[in-house]
Amino acid sequence: MQRKSTKHRAFDPDPDAPERYCDMPGCTEHAGYRAPKDRTQLRQYFWFCLEHVRQYNARWDFYKGMTPGQIESQLRADISWQRPSWKLGTRGGQHFDEEEVLDPLDILSSTRAKRAQAAKQRHQQARDVAPPALRDHLRALALDWPVTVDALKLRYKELARKHHPDANAGDPAAEDRFKVVSVAYSAIRAHLVSL
Known part of the structure; x- marks a missing residue:
């Protein structure tokens, strides 16, 4: 004994179809299939017989009469299900701010304070350690990090007076030392100015 499937198949007439005839002029078949009237009335339907609903669907063009710009706009809106969307990490065009979060139990304050303290410590540690690109230059000038522009x-x-070629009567070692001091000064100064 075989059971009859109760599953509705796509080409079967709509079980909720009204008792009426096909909306195609001159057709006397029972209307069991619905089709939207147009793109602005998607919830209002024509009721057709199977033959006429197939013809109607074959000619249906949702974008008929729209300009390319309108089509592009419609496609973009359809991507987000006709809902407004914002750039990731923002809310309604504004950036998220923890201070705006309602926190009646004061749960976030301890973690917020810990994050702020950790960030302050990382920043201080980064300032206390000389950048790798400047370590040789600091050694050349015999300076410790952090250093100020005035220092x-x-x-x-001091080093320019000591190693300047004019002060050392053409000594090649002093000239080389002056070049090293000048390059080190320029590199460190450029780094300090950029901070």
Whole structure:
């Protein structure tokens, strides 16, 4: 004994179809299939017989009469299900702010304070350690990190007077040392100015 499937098949007439005839002029068949009237009335239907609903669907063009710009706009809206959307990480065009979160139990304050303290410590540690690109230059000027612009200028003036070629009567070693000091000063100063 075989059971009859109660599953509705796509080409079967709509079980909720009204008792009426096909809306195609001159057709006397029973209307069991619905089709939307147009793109602005998707919830209002024509009722057709199977033959006429197939013809209607074959000619249906949702974008008929729309300009390319309107079609593009419709496609973009359909991507987000006709709902407004914002850039990731923002809310309604505004950036998320933890201070705006309602926190009656004060749960977020302890983690917020810990994150702020950790960020402050990382920033302080980063400032206390000389950048790798400047370590050789600091050694050349015999300076410790962190260094101020004033301390850098003072040290440069001392070493420039000491190793300048004019002050050393053409000594090639002093000239090389002056070049190293000048390059180190320029590199460190450029880094400090960019901070």
